[in-house]
C-alpha cells in the first residue's frame with residue numbers, strides 16, 4: 196500500500212451487531228481524505244443511512260470479495276467459509292496461535308497477496324493493544340453475574356440497549372445486596388465491571404496486582420459474586436483451582452470470567468473447560484444448596500452493540516488514520532509475516 200487505502204467496511208456474516216467504525220468516526224476519516232465504502236447489513240447496530248449521510252459509499256452485503264484491489268477490507272468477526280484467495284483485510288482473524296483452520300486461512304492470504312492485519316495484534320510500541328472491547332466486556336459480564344445471582348437472567352440473551360440492561364440491573368426493593376469482588380479492577384474490563392456492579396447498588400471490592408501478591412482464597416470466596424478481569428502475559432499461579440470450590444467457607448455463588456481462556460496457560464481460573472454461550476450463559480460448577488455458576492462468554496460485549504462499537508471505533512479511528520505506513524501497521528504486517536513460516540511445514 197502507498198497512498199491512503201479505500202476502507203471497505205463489510206457486513207458481518209455472523210450476525211454481529213457491532214461494527215469496527217461508527218458513522219461519526221467514518222466522517223472524521225473522510226474529512227482526513229479517506230474514501231469509505233460500507234456494505235449494507237441487516238445486523239449492524241447503525242442503519243446504513245447514517246454512514247451514507249456522512250459521505251460513505253454504499254455496497255451490497257458480502258460484496259467485499261469484489262472490492263477494488265486498493266481497498267482494505269475492515270470487519271470484526273470471522274469470514275464466511277471459503278477457499279478463495281484474500282487481499283488485505285483488518286479483522287479478528289484468530290490465526291496466529293495455531294487455531295483450527297488457521298493454516299488454511301493464512302494460505303488464502305498468501306495466495307491472494309494480502310496481509311491479515313489482526314485487530315488482536317494492533318499494538319503500540321509497548322505491546323499494548325490499541326483497541327479493545329474490554330470496558331463493555333467487563334460491564335456486561337458483571338451485569339450478567341448480578342442477574343444470575345438474583346435468578347433474573349433472561350432465558351435468551353439478545354443484544355440490547357444499555358438503558359434496558361441497566362433497568363434490569365437496578366436493584367428494586369430492600370433485598371439483600373450481594374457482595375462483589377473484581378479481580379483486575381484497575382484495568383479496562385475491571386473498570387466496566389465495577390461500574391456495572393455500582394449500577395446494581397453494589398460497591399465492589401477491588402483487587403489488582405497489589406492485593407493479589409498473596410491470594411487469600413478465603414477472602415476471595417467470601418464474596419457472593421466474583422468477576423475475573425485480569426490480563427496475564429505469561430504462565431500464572433491460578434487464583435482458584437477445582438478443590439477450592441469445595442471449601443466449606445465458600446460464599447461465592449456466581450463467577451464471571453471475562454478473561455475466558457480455559458485452555459490457556461495464563462488462565463487464572465482453571466475451574467472449567469468450556470466457555471458458556473449466549474444460548475446457555477451459565478455453567479453449573481457445583482449444584483445443590485451451595486450452588487456455583489460460571490459465566491464465561493467470548494465476545495460478551497456484543498450484548499451492548501452500540502456502546503461497544505462507539506468505544507471501539509473511537510480507539511481504532513486514530514490508528515486507521517495512520518494507514519498505510521504508521522508504526523502500528525508496520526508492526527501488524529511483521530506479525531503476519533512472522534506467522535507465515537509455519538505454512539511451509541504443512
Ligand SMILES: NC(=O)c1ccc[n+]([C@@H]2O[C@H](COP(=O)([O-])OP(=O)(O)OC[C@H]3O[C@@H](n4cnc5c(N)ncnc54)[C@H](O)[C@@H]3O)[C@@H](O)[C@H]2O)c1
Nearest residue numbers: 329332379381382383384403404407425426454493494495
Ligand atoms: N470475553 C470477552 O469478550 C473479552 C473482551 C475484552 C477483553 N477480554 C479479556 O479481559 C481481560 C482483561 O482485559 P483488559 O483489556 O481489561 O486488560 P487491562 O490490561 O486493561 O487490565 C488488566 C488488569 O489486570 C491486572 N492484573 C494483572 N495481573 C494481575 C494479578 N495477578 N492480580 C490482579 N490483577 C492483575 C492488571 O494490573 C490490569 O489492571 C483479558 O484477558 C482480555 O483478553 C475479554
